[in-house]
Amino acid sequence: MEDKKTDHRVRYTKMVIKESLLKLLTERSINKVTVTDICREAGINRNTFYSHYANQFELLATIENDLYEEIKQLGINSSDPQKLSYELCKYIKANKTICEVLFSEHGDKELLERILYISHDLTIERWKQELKYFDPQLFESWYTFTAHGSIAIIKKWVSSGLKESPSKVAAFIDKATEAVSKAFYSEKS
Structure with a gap:
């Protein structure tokens, strides 16, 4: 006891x-x-x-790693990048207080990037299957572009108080990513 x-x-x-x-x-x-x-x-x-x-930096790293591991479980349990963006936005909304702090200018600037790179391999694999060619350098650049755009949208959403629904933010991210993807599909088909 x-x-x-x-x-x-x-x-x-x-x-x-x-x-x-x-x-x-x-x-x-x-x-x-x-x-x-x-x-x-x-x-x-x-x-x-x-x-x-040991110090305040270790404490912050612990908080960030706990958040990262929780979100990573969302990615592991999702085989669809679009479903993952919704699950991520839903998680952020449900954990508003911690996310507002960690994704702010006082948080780790690379945390959100680490989180979005959880779906890296899944997304690259999907693109390989959908396209008849594979250019590793192009796919990496393509992913970097879409990931950083997603980071900007999520940061803006969080800093403005998470007013929109997670589904609306995720739908925007997915639509923007799809628009970029279509340009590559039509160019390389």
């Missing part, structure tokens, strides 16, 4: 620490947040913080 109580306390403490960092990141970048700031916000002492994390 004592182990369950301890586990619960540890999980609760980590949750409070993470929430405190996220709150501070709404105000300033990680480079301007100290462990003391996090501890003050969380109402814990520094020893408690250091029993779980």
Whole structure:
């Protein structure tokens, strides 16, 4: 019984620490947040913080990696890139608070790119099947272009308060990606 109580306390403490960092990141970048700031916000002492994390950067990396792994599961469970864009937008909307912070100017600039590259292999494979030729360099450039366009749309959506529905944002991303794809299909068919 004592182990369950301890586990619960540890999980609760980590949750409070993470929430405190996220709150501070709404105000300033990680480079301007100290462990003391996090501890003050969380109402814990520094020893408690250091029993779980080495510093504020490790804490942020843990939060980002947890988010990434959750989203990665969406990609693993989806064989359709269009379904994945909807699932991603739905996930972002459902996890609005954390995504608003992590995808903001105070978050990791490369996190959203890492997330969108989850579907890289799936998308490239689909293009290979749909087209009669395969040019690895062209497909990489094509994916980079569509991924970065998607990143811009998602960042704009998140920064404007996620007002549109996930299905509307995903449909726009899919439609824009399809428009680019059609240009390649007609050019190489």
